[in-house]
Amino acid sequence: MASEPVEEEYISDIGPPYFKDMLPPVIKNNYGKWKYHEVLKPGVLVHVAENGEKIYSVRVGQPRLLSIYTIREICDIADKYCDGYLRFTTRNNIEFLLTDESKIDPLIEEIEKLGFPVGGTWDAPSGKYGLSNIVHTQGWIHCHTPAIDASGPVKAIMDALFDHFKDMDLPGLCRISLACCLNMCGAVHASDISLVGVHRTPPIVDDDVVRRTCEIPSTVASCPTGAIRPDMKKKTVIVNEERCMYCGNCYTMCPGMPLFDPENGGVAILVGGKLSDARSPARLSKVVVPWLPNNPPRWSEVVDVIKRILEAWAAEAKPHERIAEWIDRIGWEKFFERTGIEFRVQVIDDFKLPRLTFRTTTQFKW
Amino acid sequence: MASEPVEEEYISDIGPPYFKDMLPPVIKNNYGKWKYHEVLKPGVLVHVAENGEKIYSVRVGQPRLLSIYTIREICDIADKYCDGYLRFTTRNNIEFLLTDESKIDPLIEEIEKLGFPVGGTWDAPSGKYGLSNIVHTQGWIHCHTPAIDASGPVKAIMDALFDHFKDMDLPGLCRISLACCLNMCGAVHASDISLVGVHRTPPIVDDDVVRRTCEIPSTVASCPTGAIRPDMKKKTVIVNEERCMYCGNCYTMCPGMPLFDPENGGVAILVGGKLSDARSPARLSKVVVPWLPNNPPRWSEVVDVIKRILEAWAAEAKPHERIAEWIDRIGWEKFFERTGIEFRVQVIDDFKLPRLTFRTTTQFKW
Amino acid sequence: MSDEEFPLLSELKKGPWPSFVKEIEKTAEHKPEMKDLLKQLERSYEDKITYWKHGGIVSVKGYGGGVIGRYSFLAKECPGVAEFHTMRVNQPAGYFYTTEALRKICDIWEEYGSGLTNMHGSTGDIILLGTTTHNLQPCFNELAKAGFDLGGSGSALRTPNACVGPARCEFACIDTLELCYDLTMSYQDELHRPMWPYKFKFKISGCPNDCVASKARADFSIIGTWKDSIKIDQEEVKKYAEQGVDIKARVVNNCPTKCMEWDEEKKELRIDDSNCVRCMHCINVLPKALRPGDERGAIILMGGKAPILEGPVMSWVVVPFIKVEPPFEEIKELAENVFEFWDENGKFRERLSELIERVGMMRFLEAVGIEPDPRQIKEPRTNPFYFWKEEDLKPRTDPWEIWRKAEKEM
Amino acid sequence: MSDEEFPLLSELKKGPWPSFVKEIEKTAEHKPEMKDLLKQLERSYEDKITYWKHGGIVSVKGYGGGVIGRYSFLAKECPGVAEFHTMRVNQPAGYFYTTEALRKICDIWEEYGSGLTNMHGSTGDIILLGTTTHNLQPCFNELAKAGFDLGGSGSALRTPNACVGPARCEFACIDTLELCYDLTMSYQDELHRPMWPYKFKFKISGCPNDCVASKARADFSIIGTWKDSIKIDQEEVKKYAEQGVDIKARVVNNCPTKCMEWDEEKKELRIDDSNCVRCMHCINVLPKALRPGDERGAIILMGGKAPILEGPVMSWVVVPFIKVEPPFEEIKELAENVFEFWDENGKFRERLSELIERVGMMRFLEAVGIEPDPRQIKEPRTNPFYFWKEEDLKPRTDPWEIWRKAEKEM
Ligand code: SRM
Ligand code: SRM
Ligand code: SRM
Ligand code: SRM
Ligand code: SF4
Ligand code: SF4
Ligand code: SF4
Ligand code: SF4
Ligand code: SF4
Numbered sequence A, B: 001m002a003s004e005p006v007e008e009e010y011i012s013d014i015g016p017p018y019f020k021d022m023l024p025p026v027i028k029n030n031y032g033k034w035k036y037h038e039v040l041k042p043g044v045l046v047h048v049a050e051n052g053e054k055i056y057s058v059r060v061g062q063p064r065l066l067s068i069y070t071i072r073e074i075c076d077i078a079d080k081y082c083d084g085y086l087r088f089t090t091r092n093n094i095e096f097l098l099t100d101e102s103k104i105d106p107l108i109e110e111i112e113k114l115g116f117p118v119g120g121t122w123d124a125p126s127g128k129y130g131l132s133n134i135v136h137t138q139g140w141i142h143c144h145t146p147a148i149d150a151s152g153p154v155k156a157i158m159d160a161l162f163d164h165f166k167d168m169d170l171p172g173l174c175r176i177s178l179a180c181c182l183n184m185c186g187a188v189h190a191s192d193i194s195l196v197g198v199h200r201t202p203p204i205v206d207d208d209v210v211r212r213t214c215e216i217p218s219t220v221a222s223c224p225t226g227a228i229r230p231d232m233k234k235k236t237v238i239v240n241e242e243r244c245m246y247c248g249n250c251y252t253m254c255p256g257m258p259l260f261d262p263e264n265g266g267v268a269i270l271v272g273g274k275l276s277d278a279r280s281p282a283r284l285s286k287v288v289v290p291w292l293p294n295n296p297p298r299w300s301e302v303v304d305v306i307k308r309i310l311e312a313w314a315a316e317a318k319p320h321e322r323i324a325e326w327i328d329r330i331g332w333e334k335f336f337e338r339t340g341i342e343f344r345v346q347v348i349d350d351f352k353l354p355r356l357t358f359r360t361t362t363q364f365k366w
Numbered sequence C, D: 001m002s003d004e005e006f007p008l009l010s011e012l013k014k015g016p017w018p019s020f021v022k023e024i025e026k027t028a029e030h031k032p033e034m035k036d037l038l039k040q041l042e043r044s045y046e047d048k049i050t051y052w053k054h055g056g057i058v059s060v061k062g063y064g065g066g067v068i069g070r071y072s073f074l075a076k077e078c079p080g081v082a083e084f085h086t087m088r089v090n091q092p093a094g095y096f097y098t099t100e101a102l103r104k105i106c107d108i109w110e111e112y113g114s115g116l117t118n119m120h121g122s123t124g125d126i127i128l129l130g131t132t133t134h135n136l137q138p139c140f141n142e143l144a145k146a147g148f149d150l151g152g153s154g155s156a157l158r159t160p161n162a163c164v165g166p167a168r169c170e171f172a173c174i175d176t177l178e179l180c181y182d183l184t185m186s187y188q189d190e191l192h193r194p195m196w197p198y199k200f201k202f203k204i205s206g207c208p209n210d211c212v213a214s215k216a217r218a219d220f221s222i223i224g225t226w227k228d229s230i231k232i233d234q235e236e237v238k239k240y241a242e243q244g245v246d247i248k249a250r251v252v253n254n255c256p257t258k259c260m261e262w263d264e265e266k267k268e269l270r271i272d273d274s275n276c277v278r279c280m281h282c283i284n285v286l287p288k289a290l291r292p293g294d295e296r297g298a299i300i301l302m303g304g305k306a307p308i309l310e311g312p313v314m315s316w317v318v319v320p321f322i323k324v325e326p327p328f329e330e331i332k333e334l335a336e337n338v339f340e341f342w343d344e345n346g347k348f349r350e351r352l353s354e355l356i357e358r359v360g361m362m363r364f365l366e367a368v369g370i371e372p373d374p375r376q377i378k379e380p381r382t383n384p385f386y387f388w389k390e391e392d393l394k395p396r397t398d399p400w401e402i403w404r405k406a407e408k409e410m
């Protein structure tokens, strides 16, 4: 069987490196044996094992879009202070892992010199919460469907809320996320504050492109509102604009029907999602601002609303109370009052089963 | 124009009698000027006006199905003790309206001799609640679509719960309602405990009757699950039994497709509805027993479950706490435990948007 | 009547609760044909099935509804109920009666009907249970002479209904009965001459206790409320406390928004009215001490109904506050806007809530002239799937032009 | 790079938060073609539109996914990004790295790619941001040699992800990382060779704090929990109280079921565990004093996903408790039952939750072998619209026969 290609040499399906090979020795030794943790100061955690051993973590904000040249600098620091061990968090912060407490401050100095802030932690025992990094998506850097950019608005918002990342000065956990289209790769549908790129105009069909690149039946089937019908003669599709709510799913299926519109596309803001089941159950975020303009480079209208929401909540929330829980307490009518956000009719759900969000009680506030 | 019929003499569209012509003088005088009320004993209310005048109401249970010969006896009593004034309540109790306190007891004696019990009141200030009458529908007495009888099960249940009508011995308000089919004329969809007649087998189409009596398009359109398709050739309809969930709406539209089945039809039990917005918001009832047999004359399986629910709640509820609120506090998993009701898969909503009732939190009890 | 004849039914003569079987028996004593009702019913009890047929349309001159036609499968065996139509007679608001009025109905029904009634039907009517086609018109004529009229049935307005309200309740924030009467009289035509896509129901409760169960059963629920502060009589509060009412446990702790405070020392109750949601609980428990405020009016909720087709609906808050004063112009204007929109847009057998769900709350609010308000919703939407109108938008640009220009440029 | 060249982007170099623009600039200093990314991006900032085209399918030998193809509309103006595919590289569970491993990736990506990355993508992968079709295979070969493999894309299993778990968290009730690794290795084929109706995601959190946000983003969420009682160290509770933690206000009052009591005098915390819903709050606030119980395992929730088509879904509790111990047989058996059911019944582009909604939870539970449990639901249904199976029923009778017999009888 000499004629067969020497496939054995082709390495594939090896999966990721085994994580245990990446763990610092103190973690390997105490795997599953941690007793408690403390937040020593913003950005610095210590976890103490049952046997008294400790691991320190220094949490560092980063833009997610990282150059390999920066990663190498980060590695240099990890080599110098952490015996070459570090990790990332599920919200894209870097965590330097140390065993020598005395190295924490020099490490912080060095990483901050590189332009990366230390912070993003929270401390339930003291009831002090720092703001973490914004989970986000590709935007104009790489995706074909974004209604807005991703990294740009994130940078603008984090600049504006920077102190909350550095200092643990918020009453509860607050997660901000951004997705550049309704596919919601950022899973913004369950964050305390979410930003999502939205279109406001139906797709513009280029029959020619549709004919060349699209499968008509699956394009038709892709529309949740049944707004698309086939035009069998011309081998293209026709959009019933009345029925279109601009979700963009048709464009995901078929490049021949983009719905971009620089002036009409923009940003929706959702609030009150939460994922942990601490205290109150996890829940989805709710649309409170159906549209703000897509205004690069610094999206000032968006930043302004985010700040207003955050500040109204921070001023009034009780310890541990997240935005969802604050609203539970004060009521949605007061949320709009407190934040000064105009209540627009689009906020009322009339998608598939509107009955679920219409108020069925006379209980409300004036 | 002598040839025209003398239509002027035909009285129509006069509407109901003006209610003010039916009010006892003390009510007329104090209309809108009541200050407070008290429950003097089970079944006896006094309302006191701003000027100190009083009206006493004696509440009396009745089977709703009343003979005119009984109504006349009731009138006799009202003439004797109430100057000829009485009313009915929104739950079909009779209320005798008196101004002379000393006549209350003789009135009670006389009406109870007639076989009608005094009770059904509740008293929030003392936190003592009596059970009221069961709101119900026609059943086999008059309707063409019932899956069960109405008056019969109601009688059997009220016999079993009679003491709760007479004594105010429950911790909170409890409303029981019954409807004999899913049309739910009893509006049982928002009661503390509801009984509803349900079918469990698809309609049996008699093509002949369909042809003679049914409009095919509206029959087809009547099915919420799209289980009916027209058979244009035979001018009848065909039911896809797989898709049918036995709602009976097709039979309402078309007499040619009854879904009665003596052994398979039966009673579903729902709990936890509430209409007042007192304390917690109003809400719909939830199916906890998808089916019990239709067992005349005394529906013992049904009576048994109702009693179990009522007793489990009454034993554990805090003052004012209704079944819905008790379940809010203990959780649905405990409701099934406490009542010993088997959790059947039919209780899980998979109708149109199941996602709304599936649990999305790790919060639950063991 | 011997119990051996109707062994199953006779089981329902036992027990302390008044027996409907006895009522039929009693009637049959005067009107022997009613024994046939027992016969048919006993048969249903044996066979566990209804023996009533789908009714045909029967009514009285000039009316399209008010009568439910009914025929028996057992016409031969039970000729007394071969035709057994019910008449729905519009009750006086609040179900108040003089014995004189009630006796008149009894007399007429003795002459033209079965002598059986339902006091009352679920919608609110006096149900006269069972008569023949032949008797309908004369019966109606007599009722009319006695001052009574038929209620609604079919695709029409249904008999409006209200809680006892100001007639005998200290909590009433609006005049439920006057409003009920006014609406009934204003819409006689809509009540008697079916012409709509389906039925339409009004129900009116004087306060959020909702004693007429309107939220579950009315396309248009009117519920009294107030906007200003609860009125407290601290002396009466003290008295309740002295009488042993545990104000902290029973009142304060049950307040849904925890906006109350009980000062145990001073025996004083304080309410932060800006956080009160007017649930009535504290007023219910302390009726002598607390009262609704003075700025009174109603909340209008729409769309309540039974489960078929899409599942049951509790009414939705559409108007968070409206004045309710005779001649009730605001409410009637709104109701008429709703009738018009539904009549024009509703499909056959589509209730109001189903229509609103189909066309969207945005279009509905606009059509009936109501502003969006956060009080209309439990919570905002979780999906960003909404519509914009042309006036919300800037002129459209074509992405193809932008891209093609860019591709060509160099 | 001069700021005049990219005036809009240069605005995003200002401010304290680290700038992604600077990261691109820094890369462009070493790899000049990356200036084209800035060019294209500046153009997007001016025109407010993306300049990326719908990608074609590109991958590496034997794989159907792991690469997202991407082409520019500005290929002429910005040839450096004309082809700009991303590679999704499967991260080590918990995102732990040695600098050695990270440097290897940097070296490979310096050679075969743009030098830009995302650390990490939302699903969890290392995103290598931008390379040409030509470079894909050699890049993959080098990664494999370095011990790395591609993650998922397309209609395949996606890269599983987990919270840091027992590696550095005292709350972990299950071994999130070992399970994540095991699932990833067990399902390499499902990950690399798209063959399903659509994507499928696993995410694993060690406790209900859900630090990997699994409930919103995974078709199959595995969340650690316990069944027995919370362990209390009363000495440590006292210490917290002495340090000024207001246990009543911050812990007890925030308990969702109010099943805790704080004895201010004895400084003792009591928990009625039969009413605890294991929300973690008290443990979070008092980590030195409280710990999850010993009978540990996981809750399995299914169906989480983004809003298209029917609105967003939070995962649904399907298995209220399952043991989680290597070799994780129970979980894998369940997962495979789910794969099978979905693969057989799912339509093109139908996620698991959409399939379950279409066919009904009853059929799904039966197919994957799970018993109904009240813990699966928030509340029971409000509509009585459900199905029965033949084995639930007695033999059918025909109402026509009953009626016709009755009509004839006499
Ligand atoms: C490092 C990380 C896990 C990882 O695998 O990377 C992590 C680590 C910890 N989380 Fe978390 N969480 C991490 C993402 C999350 C997420 C996921 C997310 O945000 O996308 C959540 C769910 C968020 C939500 O509910 O929307 C999350 C909700 C929590 C909570 C619940 C807080 C609440 O009040 O709702 C706790 C409990 C607490 O506050 O102590 C928690 C507690 C903790 C503790 C205290 C656990 C421990 O004892 O080690 C850790 C230190 C937190 C700190 O900064 O003080 N962690 N934590 C993640 C850090 C992300 C970051 O960089 O900010
Ligand atoms: C007479 C009647 C009004 C009428 O127009 O006929 C009425 C009369 C009163 N209701 Fe009611 N309610 C009446 C049906 C209702 C209904 C409707 C129903 O059951 O279909 C409800 C809504 C039920 C529900 O929520 O599901 C209702 C929920 C209440 C409540 C709220 C109780 C709660 O805790 O949820 C109160 C407040 C209270 O308890 O004091 C109330 C309070 C009252 C008061 C105390 C009002 C007053 O000050 O006069 C009345 C005396 C009650 C008593 O028996 O002590 N009424 N009440 C109805 C008597 C029906 C019966 O015969 O039992
Ligand atoms: C008599 C009454 C039951 C009773 O015993 O009290 C009744 C009896 C019937 N109702 Fe009803 N409904 C009665 C109040 C209700 C209510 C309660 C209410 O009005 O407050 C409801 C629930 C609220 C609602 O409207 O949603 C109700 C919801 C229905 C429905 C379902 C409507 C829907 O949109 O889902 C039907 C089906 C139909 O319209 O075809 C219906 C149909 C019927 C029909 C006409 C049967 C039919 O399919 O054509 C019944 C005639 C029975 C008979 O032989 O007399 N009946 N019906 C009630 C009217 C008495 C009255 O005028 O006072
Ligand atoms: C790269 C990434 C965003 C990021 O910047 O981090 C991403 C990028 C894309 N996602 Fe995503 N998704 C990414 C995580 C997610 C997540 C979050 C998660 O996995 O935890 C979600 C929400 C959770 C979910 O699966 O529901 C997500 C929901 C979608 C959807 C909607 C799926 C749905 O069922 O509703 C689409 C549309 C599709 O599949 O056609 C989508 C499609 C896409 C495509 C492939 C665009 C498309 O229409 O074909 C994007 C390619 C962008 C590009 O040019 O690179 N992406 N996508 C994430 C993957 C990185 C990684 O592997 O680590
Ligand atoms: S959210 Fe939309 S635009 Fe953004 S990366 Fe995902 S698919 Fe692309
Ligand atoms: S954007 Fe969405 S709603 Fe509009 S046509 Fe496309 S798929 Fe349909
Ligand atoms: S509930 Fe059904 S069976 Fe009973 S009276 Fe109403 S329509 Fe008839
Ligand atoms: S009973 Fe209901 S579900 Fe079944 S065919 Fe008739 S209308 Fe359809
Ligand atoms: S609804 Fe309110 S006003 Fe009407 S009777 Fe009930 S408590 Fe009184």
Ligand code: SF4
Pocket (backbone or CB within 6 Å): B279, C254, C255, C256, C257, C258, C259, C260, C271, C275, C276, C277, C278, C279, C280, C281, C282, C283
């Ligand atoms: S009416 Fe209800 S919400 Fe208002 S203070 Fe009283 S109990 Fe609280």
Ligand code: SF4
Pocket (backbone or CB within 6 Å): D163, D164, D165, D166, D169, D170, D171, D172, D173, D205, D206, D207, D208, D209, D210, D211, D212
């Ligand atoms: S989910 Fe639980 S176990 Fe995992 S990191 Fe968060 S707190 Fe720790």
Ligand code: SF4
Pocket (backbone or CB within 6 Å): A279, D254, D255, D256, D257, D258, D259, D260, D271, D275, D276, D277, D278, D279, D280, D281, D282, D283
């Ligand atoms: S885990 Fe949550 S529910 Fe359980 S005792 Fe602690 S706070 Fe209460």
